[in-house]
Amino acid sequence: MSSSGHQIERRFKRYPLPTALAVVSAEFRTDQGELPVGKLWDISLSGTCLVLPGRQTLAPGNRGLLLIHDPNSSEELALMVEVRWVDAMKVFHGEDFS
Secondary structure, eight states: OOTTSOOOOOSSOOEEOOSSSSOOEEEEEETTOOOOEEEEEEEOSSEEEEEOOTTOOOOTTOEEEEEEEOTTSSOEEEEEEEEEEEOTTSOEEEEEEO
16 A cells, blocks of 8 residues: 555566565675665565665665575575665565566
8 A cells, every 4th residue: 555545556476475484585695795684564466565674775776686595494595686676764675576
């Protein structure tokens, strides 16, 4: 929902991910060697929302490898992504799969 209270139209349905019991953690690796670590908030066919705690942040346009960790095993999934938006508090980072 936007700040005006209107629902934002999305290209694809978003699927929320667990935030308590089985947190899906992820690392964002950039060409500059940055390695912010956070958790996934939601996922869709075109991208995901990465939550980065504390002072970790990325800028729109940053490209990198998103390493998604399975909370129930040692498996991980590596996807190329580009940061499309960052919220005002620099916590939520919207990323498109590329």
